[in-house]
Amino acid sequence: MLSVVILGTGNLAMHLFRAFSKSTGVQVVQVVGRNPESLHSFSAHVATTTDHTSIKDANVYIIAVKDDAITEVSHHLNGKKGVVVHTSGAVGMDALEPENRGVFYPLQTFTKGKDIDLEKVPICIEANEGQSLILLRSLAHTLSQNVHEVNSEQRKKLHLAAVFVNNFTNYLYGIGEEICMKEGLSFDLLKPLIQETAEKIQSMSPKEAQTGPARRNDQKSMQDHLKLLDNDKHIALYNLMSEAIKQVYEEKL
Amino acid sequence: MLSVVILGTGNLAMHLFRAFSKSTGVQVVQVVGRNPESLHSFSAHVATTTDHTSIKDANVYIIAVKDDAITEVSHHLNGKKGVVVHTSGAVGMDALEPENRGVFYPLQTFTKGKDIDLEKVPICIEANEGQSLILLRSLAHTLSQNVHEVNSEQRKKLHLAAVFVNNFTNYLYGIGEEICMKEGLSFDLLKPLIQETAEKIQSMSPKEAQTGPARRNDQKSMQDHLKLLDNDKHIALYNLMSEAIKQVYEEKL
Numbered sequence: 001m002l003s004v005v006i007l008g009t010g011n012l013a014m015h016l017f018r019a020f021s022k023s024t025g026v027q028v029v030q031v032v033g034r035n036p037e038s039l040h041s042f043s044a045h046v047a048t049t050t051d052h053t054s055i056k057d058a059n060v061y062i063i064a065v066k067d068d069a070i071t072e073v074s075h076h077l078n079g080k081k082g083v084v085v086h087t088s089g090a091v092g093m094d095a096l097e098p099e100n101r102g103v104f105y106p107l108q109t110f111t112k113g114k115d116i117d118l119e120k121v122p123i124c125i126e127a128n129e130g131q132s133l134i135l136l137r138s139l140a141h142t143l144s145q146n147v148h149e150v151n152s153e154q155r156k157k158l159h160l161a162a163v164f165v166n167n168f169t170n171y172l173y174g175i176g177e178e179i180c181m182k183e184g185l186s187f188d189l190l191k192p193l194i195q196e197t198a199e200k201i202q203s204m205s206p207k208e209a210q211t212g213p214a215r216r217n218d219q220k221s222m223q224d225h226l227k228l229l230d231n232d233k234h235i236a237l238y239n240l241m242s243e244a245i246k247q248v249y250e251e252k253l
Numbered sequence: 254m255l256s257v258v259i260l261g262t263g264n265l266a267m268h269l270f271r272a273f274s275k276s277t278g279v280q281v282v283q284v285v286g287r288n289p290e291s292l293h294s295f296s297a298h299v300a301t302t303t304d305h306t307s308i309k310d311a312n313v314y315i316i317a318v319k320d321d322a323i324t325e326v327s328h329h330l331n332g333k334k335g336v337v338v339h340t341s342g343a344v345g346m347d348a349l350e351p352e353n354r355g356v357f358y359p360l361q362t363f364t365k366g367k368d369i370d371l372e373k374v375p376i377c378i379e380a381n382e383g384q385s386l387i388l389l390r391s392l393a394h395t396l397s398q399n400v401h402e403v404n405s406e407q408r409k410k411l412h413l414a415a416v417f418v419n420n421f422t423n424y425l426y427g428i429g430e431e432i433c434m435k436e437g438l439s440f441d442l443l444k445p446l447i448q449e450t451a452e453k454i455q456s457m458s459p460k461e462a463q464t465g466p467a468r469r470n471d472q473k474s475m476q477d478h479l480k481l482l483d484n485d486k487h488i489a490l491y492n493l494m495s496e497a498i499k500q501v502y503e504e505k506l
Contacts (some may be wrong), residue, residue, distance in 0.1 A: 031479065067471075107442055108445060109449055109453070109464060111452060111453060118446050119354070121445050122445065123444075146445075152383055154436045154437075157435070157436045157438070160482070161432040161474075162429070163465055163466065163491075164428045164429050164432070164487075164491075165425055165426055165447050166450045166464070167465030167468070170453075170462050171497065173459035173462075174427070175414070177459050179417070180413040182410070183410045184407075185411065185457075189375045189377075190418050192362070192373050192374050192399075193415055193419050193453070194418050194455075197419045197422055198422075198450070200367065201444070204364075204446070206424070206426035206427035206429075209423055209426075211423075212419070212420030215420070218320075224409070225412075228410060233493070237493055238416075238417075240490055241421045242426065243486070244490065245420070247486070251288050
């Protein structure tokens with residue numbers, strides 16, 4: 001039985017706590033947070049504390065806090081025997097102070113109140129020492145079948161890629177919603193298309209899946225679209241995206 | 254029983270043909286195409302012709318060809334009693350010559366060889382005349398429960414929105430793939446995130462769903478990301494997207 005202490009009370013902390021609670025083979029022995037209110041939603045199920053001097057012993061300490069607080073929180077775990085990991089895509093492993101350190105990065109977007117089945121979520125692990133890596137792999141496998149050893153440099157690139165496919169994509173969805181609303185149309189009209197677009201690349205490369213006026217260098221459609229746009233940012237984006245797509249496929253036209 | 258002639262042999266023509274073939278209440282009586290080879294995949298199941306002078310009578314003629322060929326194809330249907338529709342998002346209804354005209358626009362991306370359940374696909378219909386609209390609505394309902402009356406101006410805006418949420422989104426997926434490949438990482442790592450991003454906005458607004466460095470105006474993360482990018486187009490896109498997202502949420506920070 002692996003024992004885990006979670007440090008942090010945010011979205012990811014809650015999702016991990018829930019997932020570990022369901023899995024056999026892991027016991028969350030404590031959740032550590034700064035303020036009692038945030039700990040409240042955990043306290044019915046597990047020991048909690050706001051006191052960094054009374055952190056329990058465990059095999060793994062999972063720091064699930066904002067990037068810029070990771071080093072500070074890890075400081076309180078100096079001298080602990082277990083492996084101290086953070087959960088960030090953007091922060092190197094060595095932001096952690098303790099001797100046994102690593103990373104436990106679930107590559108997914110976690111939303112408050114929306115359950116996620118972690119089973120298929122890639123968990124990217126890293127450790128500064130072989131035994132710790134084995135431990136983290138066991139821990140990750142209690143949650144997911146999709147466990148990968150990824151070093152800090154690779155993880156930063158993955159995090160960057162995630163910004164493109166998640167944050168920026170969501171912003172494009174927002175533009176779609178805005179265009180619909182201005183026409184008195186429901187955003188629901190775009191939802192099946194959004195889902196199919198995401199589903200399509202599960203089995204084919206985005207390069208093959210690309211369609212649209214820019215891909216076929218259809219100048220007339222692009223000009224028509226630009227005339228329909230009245231937001232400067234959207235126009236700039238339309239031009240930049242179309243240029244970039246055209247460039248990728250130019251030689252193939 | 255509604256009778257339909259399909260003009261065109263591409264992806265959409267094939268998807269519509271298959272969907273109508275499964276539905277009761279509709280019979281595709283003929284498929285019309287320019288060259289015999291493209292008609293070949295239809296000819297085992299339905300009458301086909303390359304001859305525009307021998308088009309059969311039907312209740313609805315569905316023109317599923319490239320945008321710039323719509324008017325020309327519709328010309329061959331002048332004098333027919335049925336309703337002549339095109340299936341394009343970007344083209345106005347009046348690009349059609351025949352007297353009874355309309356639009357039958359399934360708002361979805363259709364890929365060769367990938368089946369799509371049309372049942373939830375929004376079908377946007379328009380007609381220049383009340384009886385034709387009733388007929389098109391009946392026809393659309395044989396395929397989908399999601400039928401909407403949308404005029405030509407609205408449909409053009411929908412098509413524009415679709416470029417953002419489908420074509421441009423797919424391009425972002427491609428950037429994600431490129432970043433992964435350069436690091437020797439599998440694009441599969443990003444697929445669960447891509448799916449969750451699309452799923453999230455099925456039940457919440459993209460505005461609420463937005464996360465990431467730009468949304469929280471996290472300058473350090475954005476600077477770090479920019480240092481990791483080596484493609485000028487990707488850098489320009491990162492900057493433009495981040496600025497646009499920051500602007501939306503500025504007042505809320």
